[in-house]
Amino acid sequence: MIKIANLKKSFNDNHVLCGINLEIPVGSTTVVIGSSGCGKTVLLKHIIGLMRPDDGKVAIDGIEISGIYGTGLFKLRQRMGMVFQGSALLDSLTVYENISLGLREHKRLSKSELHSIVKEKLSLVHLVGAENLMPSQLSGGMKKRVAIARALAINPDYILYDEPTTALDPITAKKIDSLICDLQVKLSITTIAVTHDLVSAYKIGNKIAMLAEGKIIFEGTPMDIKKCKKKEIQEFIKGRIYE
Amino acid sequence: MKNVVEYVGEVALFIKELFRSIPKFYKSFGLTTDQIILIGIGSLPIVIVTNFFTGAVTAYQAAFQGREYLPDVYIGMSVIKAFMIELGPVLTGLIVGGRVGSAITAELGSMRITEQIDALETLAIDPVRYLVLPRVIAGAIVLPLLTIIAILMGCVGGGFCSVLLLHIKPIIYIEGLKLQFMAHELWGGLIKAFAFGIIIALMGSYHGFKATGGAEGVGKATTRAVVSIFILIIIFDFIIAQIVF
Ligand SMILES: Nc1ncnc2c1ncn2[C@@H]1O[C@H](COP(=O)(O)OP(=O)(O)OP(=O)(O)O)[C@@H](O)[C@H]1O
Ligand SMILES: [Mg+2]
Numbered sequence: 001m002i003k004i005a006n007l008k009k010s011f012n013d014n015h016v017l018c019g020i021n022l023e024i025p026v027g028s029t030t031v032v033i034g035s036s037g038c039g040k041t042v043l044l045k046h047i048i049g050l051m052r053p054d055d056g057k058v059a060i061d062g063i064e065i066s067g068i069y070g071t072g073l074f075k076l077r078q079r080m081g082m083v084f085q086g087s088a089l090l091d092s093l094t095v096y097e098n099i100s101l102g103l104r105e106h107k108r109l110s111k112s113e114l115h116s117i118v119k120e121k122l123s124l125v126h127l128v129g130a131e132n133l134m135p136s137q138l139s140g141g142m143k144k145r146v147a148i149a150r151a152l153a154i155n156p157d158y159i160l161y162d163e164p165t166t167a168l169d170p171i172t173a174k175k176i177d178s179l180i181c182d183l184q185v186k187l188s189i190t191t192i193a194v195t196h197d198l199v200s201a202y203k204i205g206n207k208i209a210m211l212a213e214g215k216i217i218f219e220g221t222p223m224d225i226k227k228c229k230k231k232e233i234q235e236f237i238k239g240r241i242y243e
Numbered sequence: 244m245k246n247v248v249e250y251v252g253e254v255a256l257f258i259k260e261l262f263r264s265i266p267k268f269y270k271s272f273g274l275t276t277d278q279i280i281l282i283g284i285g286s287l288p289i290v291i292v293t294n295f296f297t298g299a300v301t302a303y304q305a306a307f308q309g310r311e312y313l314p315d316v317y318i319g320m321s322v323i324k325a326f327m328i329e330l331g332p333v334l335t336g337l338i339v340g341g342r343v344g345s346a347i348t349a350e351l352g353s354m355r356i357t358e359q360i361d362a363l364e365t366l367a368i369d370p371v372r373y374l375v376l377p378r379v380i381a382g383a384i385v386l387p388l389l390t391i392i393a394i395l396m397g398c399v400g401g402g403f404c405s406v407l408l409l410h411i412k413p414i415i416y417i418e419g420l421k422l423q424f425m426a427h428e429l430w431g432g433l434i435k436a437f438a439f440g441i442i443i444a445l446m447g448s449y450h451g452f453k454a455t456g457g458a459e460g461v462g463k464a465t466t467r468a469v470v471s472i473f474i475l476i477i478i479f480d481f482i483i484a485q486i487v488f
Contacts, residue, residue, distance in 0.1 A: 074367040
């Protein structure tokens with residue numbers, strides 16, 4: 001379980017997170033929604049320890065990721081995978097090398113073992129045969145899939161998605177959503193996604209939390225949020241629907 | 244002033260992280276050989292051309308300054324001395340600094356802003372060990388090698404100029420080279436080159452890692468990297484000369 005308590009983060013005078021409290025249960029999908037620039041990426045980067053909080057803490061299964069460095073941090077990160085907003089594939093490496101990067105660094109595997117793992121992950125994201133392509137040869141949707149395969153390569157307990165469907169056309173976005181759901185069920189991996197795409201949030205989320213003005217202003221199931229009477233929430237939902 | 248102190252402090256922290264990554268160097272072995280080839284082979288043509296012609300100019304100037312009252316053997320002596328202690332390492336440092344330093348910043352800077360460096364961290368890979376250490380070690384190895392080539396080419400260029408334009412007997416030019424060849428001066432020059440190689444890769448990487456704010460930010464970081472590399476090369480040229488010679 002991931003426990004976020006009183007998390008605060010500012011950049012100079014820009015108070016992005018002002019006391020976040022959130023629990024992410026194991027074995028299901030939690031989606032954090034919020035408008036552009038409200039700090040979703042910043043929140044995710046705190047969960048995986050890329051950013052350090054000004055105050056408060058983030059604990060992964062009881063280990064405080066915001067308080068450890070070096071080997072301990074790397075150990076913890078080997079149990080987590082992250083899919084970045086822009087995929088962030090290493091553009092000097094092929095698809096195969098990108099996916100196998102973490103494995104080659106941390107595990108002593110033979111060539112054939114590596115090969116079969118990469119193949120397995122590529123088939124999970126429906127991209128078999130793309131091993132030798134370079135990232136520059138891939139479409140946005142394909143890059144996302146490779147990024148997902150890369151995050152899954154080390155069989156993490158947690159996977160974090162940063163805006164998995166934005167910048168994709170509606171059909172591709174739907175495919176990625178189904179993929180996220182499938183993977184969650186198939187691998188029973190604890191999933192955290194942040195997005196401003198409500199369609200996607202309803203589809204993949206078991207639990208939805210809404211982030212606004214640096215706080216979590218709502219937590220509940222997709223059904224709950226549709227019924228919720230709070231003004232900010234209705235605006236966000238309707239703004240999306242009637243846009 | 245506060246900015247300068249802050250800058251020096253941040254670079255020092257960066258160096259500390261680099262040192263911390265050294266024990267795991269064995270994991271970056273392949274990456275280092277890639278970088279050696281990339282930096283070394285890529286820089287070879289420009290190092291050869293520049294030093295050849297600078298050697299020619301040096302010979303010409305030496306002959307011009309010393310005409311009528313200095314013997315011809317003086318030309319070879321001044322060319323080899325200038326190239327071993329100053330021109331070889333410094334010219335090579337500046338050329339490679341401009342060429343490779345900017346390339347490193349541009350590459351790592353765009354990796355920073357597209358979150359590729361963050362991605363490495365999430366894969367539990369130390370980006371300093373994966374990206375910076377191979378470049379710094381490659382720089383430290385390649386610059387002395389290129390400097391040896393630079394010194395050779397300077398002497399060759401000086402020889403061409405002496406024989407073809409100044410009509411000096413080859414044997415006299417070569418005699419001059421031999422007279423002034425001193426092993427400890429060669430070592431001094433190579434120590435400079437070693438330091439310049441580290442400076443180029445380190446400052447190139449540092450500015451790339453600190454790049455922010457899109458393509459424009461990478462452009463600015465690149466400029467800053469090259470300026471800092473040039474200034475540091477000139478400063479360290481002086482400092483090492485004081486220590487070694
Ligand atoms: N490294 C940083 N330095 C300074 N400010 C930052 C940094 N990262 C984020 N911010 C600021 O934090 C705020 C939230 O940014 P964040 O990227 O988390 O937004 P977001 O919710 O992910 O938006 P989007 O939906 O557009 O991705 C922004 O105002 C941004 O300017
Ligand atoms: Mg974001």
